[in-house]
Amino acid sequence: MLALAGYPLGLQFRFYDSSEGPASHLAHTQVGAFDDLEALERFAEGLDLVTYEFENVPVEAARFLAELLPVYPPPRALEVSQDRLSEKQFVQQLGIPTAPFYPVQSHADLLEGLGQLGYPAVLKTRRLGYDGKGQSVVHNPEQAHETWAELDEQPLILEGFINFERELSLLAVRNPDGQTAFYPLVQNTHRQGILYQSLAPAPNIADLQPLAEEYAKRMLLELNYVGVLAIEFFGDDLRVNEIAPRVHNSGHWSIEGAFCSQFTNHLRAMLNWPLGLSAPKGFSVMRNLIGHLPDPAQLSPDFYLHLYGKGPRPGRKLGHITATADSPSGLEALLSGLDETADPK
Amino acid sequence: MLALAGYPLGLQFRFYDSSEGPASHLAHTQVGAFDDLEALERFAEGLDLVTYEFENVPVEAARFLAELLPVYPPPRALEVSQDRLSEKQFVQQLGIPTAPFYPVQSHADLLEGLGQLGYPAVLKTRRLGYDGKGQSVVHNPEQAHETWAELDEQPLILEGFINFERELSLLAVRNPDGQTAFYPLVQNTHRQGILYQSLAPAPNIADLQPLAEEYAKRMLLELNYVGVLAIEFFGDDLRVNEIAPRVHNSGHWSIEGAFCSQFTNHLRAMLNWPLGLSAPKGFSVMRNLIGHLPDPAQLSPDFYLHLYGKGPRPGRKLGHITATADSPSGLEALLSGLDETADPK
Helix, strand or coil: CHHHHHHHHCCCCEEEECCCCCCCCCCEEEECCCCCHHHHHHHHCCCCCECCCCCCCCHHHHHHHHCCCCECCCHHHHHHHHCHHHHHHHHHHCCCCECCEEEECCHHHHHHHHHHHCCCEEEEECCCCCCCCCEEEECCHHHHHHHHHHHCCCCEEEEECCCCCCEEEEEEEECCCCCEEECCCEEEEEECCEEEEEEECCCCCCCCHHHHHHHHHHHHHHCCCCEEEEEEEECCCCEEEEEECCCCHHHCCHHHHECCCHHHHHHHHHCCCCCCCCCECCEEEEEEEECCCCCCCCCCCCCEEEECCCCCCCCCEEEEEEEEECCHHHHHHHHHHHHHHCCCC | CHHHHHHHHCCCCEEEECCCCCCCCCCEEEECCCCCHHHHHHHHCCCCCECCCCCCCCHHHHHHHHCCCCECCCHHHHHHHHCHHHHHHHHHHCCCCECCEEEECCHHHHHHHHHHHCCCEEEEECCCCCCCCCEEEECCHHHHHHHHHHHCCCCEEEEECCCCCCEEEEEEEECCCCCEEECCCEEEEEECCEEEEEEECCCCCCCCHHHHHHHHHHHHHHCCCCEEEEEEEECCCCEEEEEECCCCHHHCCHHHHECCCHHHHHHHHHCCCCCCCCCECCEEEEEEEECCCCCCCCCCCCCEEEECCCCCCCCCEEEEEEEEECCHHHHHHHHHHHHHHCCCC
8 A cells, every 4th residue: 555655745665574465566575574674675776765664574684774774763663662661661751641560471470460550451462463453352360360371471561450441542643854743533443353343533533633633742752753653542541552663454445534544644654755744635534444345336436445466365354445525424324334345244 | 456346346457558667466467569479378268358558559350359258348449549530520410519620641631621620720730649749739830840741641630729718527437238337427637748636526517517528428328438538628628638447547536535435336337236325525736746656755745656667757647645624624734735745836
């Protein structure tokens, strides 16, 4: 989607991936390991800058490339976000609320943490968790013990369970000149731990938007950030759950739903061009197509279809659909149609 | 732009061109002559269908491919539109107004035609004219004689001069099931014979739109048409100037200005999917970037930039810019900004 947004801007692309990805028809894909420095150096030759849209790129690869050419978002953002502990500490140090947490390196730590945070609590791997993987809610000492045994031998973090009424996310953008732009808060719902739907703008955010932007500004400044930053919040008290230093699934609605999409703005930011307007055009909903695809010929043309060229597999994000309307009620009507065609049960 | 619209629909592309074109990073481009039947056959292997977005593709190539797989729009539309005489006859036979015309094969025909149509009149080559090339207005017998000498030895057509107050164009779409969609009439202005600006919707078209759609329907039906058809009209009496069996420059505004762009709808039509909504979203203007490009970093981000990856050359369309607004006055404000940044004199 970055390349599709970038070609009309006159940009050229080259991809680096550990395997031939589903976007390899859009630009030359160099297949290589993320720790193959020689391959990375070859990849960087002749490029103006490098970005990433996968948050598990090793920080070492990003840092190595950053010696050769600009890498945006800055590798430190990647580093902070890859470790739930450093992420939480980063957020906390900026005076931004987050779930209470306790680092767990040993069984003693776990017991100590549970003593401090109480039940229920969430035990998570510090690294490489996504789409709800690598985490468990523990309600009692037995569960804590079982989970500990399952997730053993990697650094963990125990988090206080936040009984939030909704998840919100904010997409923020900054360019090297320091210009910033913020998309409206989006309301996300999940299924089996995977993002299922984003509603943009989220309902009733007038009181929340300024504070969310204030939190985002602190992070952007602290990281000397360039590009799109996604911030996930638990509930209307805007406790930060996690940050993602990249274009984000909860911003896909912006392709049709905002004047300038997150993809175009990520590129504009990195080029130090003036940022595009992040204001929404009406009301949008984005639904992920997970595991199976609707028949496009049966899908109402009121929905914008975005397929990623991936083969079907349970739990895999194969594409998404966006609908836009002038009013929330118009969107409701579209959504009931969407339930019928795109998501047959 | 077709490929950029098609990838999110899950489609794959292959290009055929007489030289490596500016879009060759978007799909494999097979370079070959349009009369190389063997190369065309190789090109068609494994494809589901073929379309064209250049109206001077030889009809023979389209007909040859149509023996192997569906070719949309139908080759007959290409044939009709490539010859100004057959085009005029086609329009006239459907009871649709056009400029009076007279075929010119000889000097005697020219004198006879001028006698019938009077001065001024326009002498045009029947084939391969575009962007104002291959035509001259003649005001008197001497000019007629000179133009005849210049354009000699090819089939010509003499047309009565239409003193039209504005040029309008309509984009129509039809799928094999017979479903049709029509974009609003667009008002076009030219510079040095090249399309410079399209305003969508054109002002004051409430009385014209139904008639324009009625004319388009007759053409679509007669041609058993599939895909996007562009029809250019001279003035509010909707005299057809020419038709183009393809996505059209005067429809580029629809990428941001309509719910479903002409490119997406052309693809949807060919796939026999339900057509997308052709209704405009507010008011749009499209300006071609001809000969030279603005600096994107200086261009207001209020404008959507579309570069084609072509090197600058006088008179060459290098890209376009689109602006959208909720009201005509909002669009006026954007346009005055556009004059300053995109088009410095």
